[in-house]
Amino acid sequence: MSEKNYEILATESGDFKTTFNKAYLKRKKWEPANPKHILSFMPGSVVEYRVKVGDKVKKGDCLMTFRAMKMNNNVLSPRDGVVKKIDAEVGANVPKDTLLIEFE
Amino acid sequence: MSEDKKVLDLEQRKQKIFCGGGTKAIEKQKAMGKLTARERIIALLDKDTFQEYDIFVKHDNIDFGMQDKDLPGDGVIIGTGTICGSPVAVFAQDFTVAGGSLGFMHARKITKIMDYALNMRIPLIGINDSGGARIQEGVNALAGYGEIFFRNTLSSGVIPQISVILGPCAGGAVYSPALTDFVFVVENISKMFITGPAVIKTVLGEEISDEELGGARVHAEQTGNAHFFAHSEDECFEQIRTLISMLPANNAQKAEKVAPAEPLPQYKIEDVVPADPAQPYDVRDVIKSIVDDSEFMEVMELFAANIVVGFARINGETVGFVANQPLVLAGVLDCDSSDKAARFIRFCDAFNIPIITLEDLPGYLPGIDQEHAGVIRHGAKMLYAYSESTVAKITIIMRKAYGGGYIAMGSRHLRSDFVFAWPQAEIAVMGAEGAANIIFRKEIMEAEDPKEMRRLKIQEYREKFANPYVAASKGYIDAVIAPAETRKFIVDALKVAASKYSGRPKKKHGLPPF
Numbered sequence: 001m002s003e004k005n006y007e008i009l010a011t012e013s014g015d016f017k018t019t020f021n022k023a024y025l026k027r028k029k030w031e032p033a034n035p036k037h038i039l040s041f042m043p044g045s046v047v048e049y050r051v052k053v054g055d056k057v058k059k060g061d062c063l064m065t066f067r068a069m070k071m072n073n074n075v076l077s078p079r080d081g082v083v084k085k086i087d088a089e090v091g092a093n094v095p096k097d098t099l100l101i102e103f104e
Numbered sequence: 105m106s107e108d109k110k111v112l113d114l115e116q117r118k119q120k121i122f123c124g125g126g127t128k129a130i131e132k133q134k135a136m137g138k139l140t141a142r143e144r145i146i147a148l149l150d151k152d153t154f155q156e157y158d159i160f161v162k163h164d165n166i167d168f169g170m171q172d173k174d175l176p177g178d179g180v181i182i183g184t185g186t187i188c189g190s191p192v193a194v195f196a197q198d199f200t201v202a203g204g205s206l207g208f209m210h211a212r213k214i215t216k217i218m219d220y221a222l223n224m225r226i227p228l229i230g231i232n233d234s235g236g237a238r239i240q241e242g243v244n245a246l247a248g249y250g251e252i253f254f255r256n257t258l259s260s261g262v263i264p265q266i267s268v269i270l271g272p273c274a275g276g277a278v279y280s281p282a283l284t285d286f287v288f289v290v291e292n293i294s295k296m297f298i299t300g301p302a303v304i305k306t307v308l309g310e311e312i313s314d315e316e317l318g319g320a321r322v323h324a325e326q327t328g329n330a331h332f333f334a335h336s337e338d339e340c341f342e343q344i345r346t347l348i349s350m351l352p353a354n355n356a357q358k359a360e361k362v363a364p365a366e367p368l369p370q371y372k373i374e375d376v377v378p379a380d381p382a383q384p385y386d387v388r389d390v391i392k393s394i395v396d397d398s399e400f401m402e403v404m405e406l407f408a409a410n411i412v413v414g415f416a417r418i419n420g421e422t423v424g425f426v427a428n429q430p431l432v433l434a435g436v437l438d439c440d441s442s443d444k445a446a447r448f449i450r451f452c453d454a455f456n457i458p459i460i461t462l463e464d465l466p467g468y469l470p471g472i473d474q475e476h477a478g479v480i481r482h483g484a485k486m487l488y489a490y491s492e493s494t495v496a497k498i499t500i501i502m503r504k505a506y507g508g509g510y511i512a513m514g515s516r517h518l519r520s521d522f523v524f525a526w527p528q529a530e531i532a533v534m535g536a537e538g539a540a541n542i543i544f545r546k547e548i549m550e551a552e553d554p555k556e557m558r559r560l561k562i563q564e565y566r567e568k569f570a571n572p573y574v575a576a577s578k579g580y581i582d583a584v585i586a587p588a589e590t591r592k593f594i595v596d597a598l599k600v601a602a603s604k605y606s607g608r609p610k611k612k613h614g615l616p617p618f
Contacts, residue, residue, distance in 0.1 A: 013537070
């Protein structure tokens, strides 16, 4: 392998010439969780929203019924806040970590 | 019927069953680039050694019109034979018969040969090619899988168990291979998944082909479920034969010793490893410069390539290698490479195969993704595996042995029997650059020329600690050896360790961080 093909891997023991494998190149970049976003916790679909845009909700209020793996789940609000936007359509299949509701 | 007629009748009965699912189904199998189940067994075993059992087994299901269905051999072939002269037990699912679906009697044939293998203490090879559970048989099919899993677990660590995926292997069926020691896959033929593309499409609306979801390459490169990847069935069978020839038949034996051979002259150990610790090289060339005939059978070549594991022979004796690979990710340890090494070490230990560790790593891979993926518990598996193993363990520290990596890679402290270091080895808590920056932070900051001061301090640290002699002065390494002496030291150590005794506290079983 010629010299120019090497990548540099930085470690606490210094920098090393090497190559990167697929798993390393595909690693997920970390992002801090946004407390204003409600994401799907599993793949599934929204059966019914219990809130609408502009509603004031309290921590513990039910935001929606979410169906995943043949079970209906009540999704409770993790915070007080005002619903700014409803992102996912009722009945649409969504993957895990899809944005469902945004708070103001 | 006369005697002759009876023999003729037997022959006719057998011939009918040998036709499997019939000409049409066999044509379909061939069109997919696959051999039939019987052809596969013949190709795998030594010539004319296959003895088939349970040819005339029939299913007894009477539901959903099954009473009218004749399924030759109930879709699976079982028997015994030899590979390179050593007996093995084998089963092969026949996709031409009801899609190789697993019903009660089909499972009973498999468990029968598994029981044979365990009782005879011979390796088991299972060729999987099945659409899954035979739905018409309901819970009886599920019971069959459970009985197989239980036997896989019972045999684990007693006889080598090999799974060959030569077709679909989906749902519960995948867990038998996952419980075995080595999984072989073939490009474009092997498919393994728990929930297939159809389910994923229904539930998630996501479209993915079965090859992209669970093809051979996915499992060999990405998931770590497969240990050997081949481009054709023939290449796959050749790999299995080579592997079997290097393993003992069971955990009470040692692998058969063959005539010793020297490494090939083109592999010169002193030419492989560059002096600069930041320069990469292919550690497999080091292995080839040490082992008989320079032949190395790498396990999980495509997965977590930052560590290299596999089998070779030294002085005619089978050994297992665990080696950092500076060519990939500088040879660091991470979640995947720790899992890979831990599992390999435990296999070697279970089957009395000495473990040779070649060490050259800067430490663990830094990263948020690694920490969140549980590099602590994954890394711990490797510490556990090294500490737990009682086979002969020989460690060669070639260049870098820093920090946690030094401890993890078969150090004296985890009870390696022999630890040798090359003169260029740097055994230290971290690399000279990192260490100088911390220890001499103030001096460097306050210096008139911080850059020059940093350079001097790095040099000072390197001269003091970046060598094997501090560790040697404590007896943590047994000898400092020239690279060219490596093979001789290993050969001698293996001789000394041949009668190794290792007592351990009695317990039901340990609790590695699974």
